[in-house]
Amino acid sequence: MRETITNPLVEQRADPWIMRHTDGYYYFTASLPDFTGIPLRRAKTLAALTEADERVVWTKRETGIMSANIWAPELHHIQGKWYLYFAAAREDHVFDHRMYVFENSSANPLEGEWIEKGQVRTWCExxxxxATTFEHEGRLxxxxxxxxxxIDGNSNLYISEMANPWxxxxxxxxxxxxxxxWEKVGFLVNEGPAVLKRNGHIYITFSASATDHHYCMGLLRAEGTSNLLDAASWTKHPDPVFGTDEAASQFGPGHNSFTTLDDGTDILVYHARNYKEIVGDPLWDPNRHTRVQPFMWDETGPVFGRPIRDEEAVR
Incomplete structure (x- = not known):
């Protein structure tokens, strides 16, 4: 029986990550409204994630590293183990984030022990x-x-090969x-990358500008046979590929991920608000809800269309 999906899929969960694993379950994680930990839930169908039990598998430390603003976790299954990638700050520097990774050997990531593998060290402190990961031609x-x-700006996008998942x-x-x-409204931001591979190309979506109604998605593209570590291999689409639709009351869609339905339908996962005016700092407004909708392809790449209005059938 074909399931009916409507938005929002999960309320008050920003930066959503949904993956469909080989065990037949959909796994979900996202930022909590108070940014205090990492939630996980799983379900046999996408629609069932709405009511699925949620477990906070890790809670921030009281002091030191990983003690403030736990942001944008992603769950990946790599080389037979589960990995959680996320960013965290310190209680004495709440916006000075670094990236961390945890490992779990259990078949079900809502069970077992999450082992801290530490900070992912980059070219600069x-x-x-x-962070997100993907495999291509045997490389991680x-x-x-x-x-x-x-340089001026708040964040840029980077790529590196990995010796191991941490x-x-x-x-x-x-x-x-x-x-x-469109990438410079409020803040100069490229963030929240998510990867698609199709028809010999690799696509990276990302989000840009401030986290209010100006937030939107951009797109990078590279040939799958190119050197992915060469900046010249990547081309940026000059316009946003997904953004606010006032007629549909969908504002600031972004920080997306991707999954599929049983029949192979490609699904865009993202957060958005259903109102424009925000009191105070948008970061602390809790109503960036998780939403999903199908998308199509043409000869140039993915076509995301417009955000679907709340309560309108996704499929």
Whole structure:
């Protein structure tokens, strides 16, 4: 029986990550509204994630590293083990984030022990967040956002090969920096990368600008046969590929991930608010809800369309 999916899929969960594993379950994680820990839930169908039991598998430390603002966790299954990638700050420097990774050998990541593998060390000790990983031609890659102290802007996108799921190796290359006006509203931001592979190409979506209604998605593209560690291999689409739709009351969509349905339908996962005006700092507004919707492809790549209105059938 075909399931009916409507948005929001999960309320008050920003920076959503959903993956469909080979065990037949969908796994979900996201930022909590108070940024205090890492939640996980799983379900046999995408729609069932709404009511699925949620377990906070790790809670921030009281002091020191990983003691403030736990942001944007992602769950990956690599070489037979589960890995959680996330960013965290310190209680005495709450916006000075670094990237960390935990490992779990259990078949079900909601069970077993999460072992701290430590900070993912990059070329510079500066603000860094939103890591994702992908495999291509037998190599494991890491893509993340980081501040370069020597240039203007809040974050750029970088790529590196990994020696193992917690250690980078070789060149670390900047592949995108805010350059268009739509990437520079409020903050100069490229963040939240997510990877798609299709038809001999590799695509990286990312989010840009401030986290209010200006937040939107951009797109990078590279040939699958190119040197992915060469910045020249990557081309940025000059316009946003997904953004606010006031007619649908969907504001600031972004920080996305991807999954699929049983029938192979490609699904975009993202957060957005259903109102424009925000009191105070948008970061502390809790109503960035997790949403999903199908997307299509054309000869140039993925076509995301417009955000679907709340309660409108996703499929």
């Amino acid at each position: 500066s603000f860094a967040l939103d 890659y890491y893509v993340w956002a980081q501040k370069d102290p020597s 250690t980078l190796t070789g060149p670390q290359t900047m592949i995108a920096t805010p350059e268009y006006d």
